[in-house]
Amino acid sequence: MPRPEPPRQPSPLLVPSFNELLAGAHVVSLPMRVKFRGVTVRESLLLQGPAGWGEFCPFPEYGDAEASRWLAAAIEAAWQGFPAAVRTSIPVNATVPAVPADRVQEVLARFGRVDAVKVKVAERGQSLAEDIARVQAVRSALPHAAIRVDANGGWDVPGAVKALARLAAVGLEYAEQPVPTIEGLAEVRARLRDAGTPVLIAADESVRKETDPLRVARAGAADLIVVKVAPLGGVRRALEVVAQAGLPAVVSSALDTSVGIRAGLALAASLPELPYACGLGTVSLFESDVTLDPLTADDGAIRLRDAVPDAGLLERYAASADRRDWWLARLRRVHARLTL
Template sequence: MGTFSPRPDGPGRHPEKSGQQLPELGELLASAHVVSLPMRVKFRGILQREALLLEGPVGWGEFCPFPDYGDAEASRWLAAAIEAGWSGFPAPLRDTIPVNATVPAVPAHRVPEILARFGRVDAVKVKVAESGQNLDDDAARVSAVREALPDAAIRVDANGGWDLPEALTALKRLAAVGLEYAEQPVPDIPGLAEVRRQLRAAGVPVLIAADESVRKEEDPLKVARAGAADLIVVKVAPLGGVARALDIVAQAGLPAVVSSALDTSVGIRAGLALAAALPELPYACGLGTVSLLAADVTRDSLVPDDGGIRLREVRADPNLLAEYASAPERRDWWLDRLRRVHAVLASRR
């Protein structure tokens, strides 16, 4: 076994360079299960969510970077899966995690149907700036959420889909319903800083959250140093594991929202571990996304109940792994990807 760790010596360094042992490739391949889970609604342009699950000596890990991600970026996802299965998680400070509902870029008339899957809801994240849609679509969707939930906190997520003028126009309009914050309204850090500055100058009370500008940057603290956000969104897999994410939040010095990457319950368990270990948790977390899937890999899915998810262990069910096993060509594709990404981690020993 080679040297491996999901915890960096500094925020800009790779999470694979000290401490924990990197399992041999054969050990990972022997424990791998590839599944394809149907989704209730299209999200990120897909209707099937593929994931590779690994069973390690201390639990299950999930490796599910989206297909368009390169091997270097995907290596952080594998680091997180190995942490979950071979090292485990830090001691929790809380046993229930408050979570928000997530409304994809659906027509406004479908909002009540989507919200009904989440039970009691205190906060809602609404997708906006979807390709092929316009601001009227976004405004109708957000207004439908506000009509259904007059007292809920509403945050919008543009995934960097606006330019600066579009973001300012949209957020000034959407602010009329009362927004908790806007997540990644524009794609880059200078743009986030400018949106934040101009909204403040205009007296528009919308906080700016950074997501892609944290998890896709080589240096995830760059956004904090630039004063470009009021809070950061952290996701376990894209950041290389719970330990590294905790380190980033501590060094950023900004409030954090823990979110997911459209994970199965195995991946959500890692997100809950991060949320449970943070010293402060001021915002509901985006960890209720299993409700967007029409199937899962466990019989005891980590879905919201009364506005939160209770922290508990997750084991994949062999029957569900078999029922939703990917087609042979997709399994081969994921196993080839696992081989390549493991080689990336091994090269950083």
């Protein structure tokens, strides 16, 4: 495999003033159908600019430095727009949160036709037996679908090797971020290979949460990478990371509304190659969305199109005054970091 190039600096982003951001800011609070990574209500700050809409929704626990990449991505979408597309239909996977096995059918029913499924595993407080039962329920419901599991770094190395040896029996496409560290990923990958366990390793947090998102490729710690627009600072920056990493890429979301999903679709639509179904079908996990034409899958794919929030939905799901103040204060702090 060719050695990945050192990261290049992305093109300078023209950052609008805080008042320009504020003029088009809407804070929403959307209920989830099922708990997803501990989230039952997803808050987001939407920004309207001259090129369209952007979404700023870093999780509350993220610090301002990390959140600044999410704001850069939102500004790119709303003030700059997206690169040219090479495809207009994006294949997507269904996503099954860490629900009991008897709820798997209920979750899958919201996605329509399904060719690939991502199943959450290693949830805190749950057992490997529960993970196995959930994955087996997916396989029983969809005998021919590609199944990938996502541990969000929830296992240690021995636990990951043990779990993936068991889960491999259902036929896994890959395992996403089984352990937290890059060194751990490399060790899990090597142990699985030595044991003859046919499971590829995908890196997610080890790409999007690292100051150097290419380190995972240089370490030989993954077979493919998962890329998300907001944590990487925008579509153009994500395209650079994929090109320089030299690994197959899966485009995924960060539990966005359709506005954020639109940016993920822009990335998937502009990649030269798209070998895997994308994790961009998560709007189906919300009770409602901010647009009357949600970016959800139809026959296993999402058609590339814009996401324009509806004024009535923005009003209906407007966050409380104190939460709006919290998000606007965060926006001011993070904006100040971008303009230093």
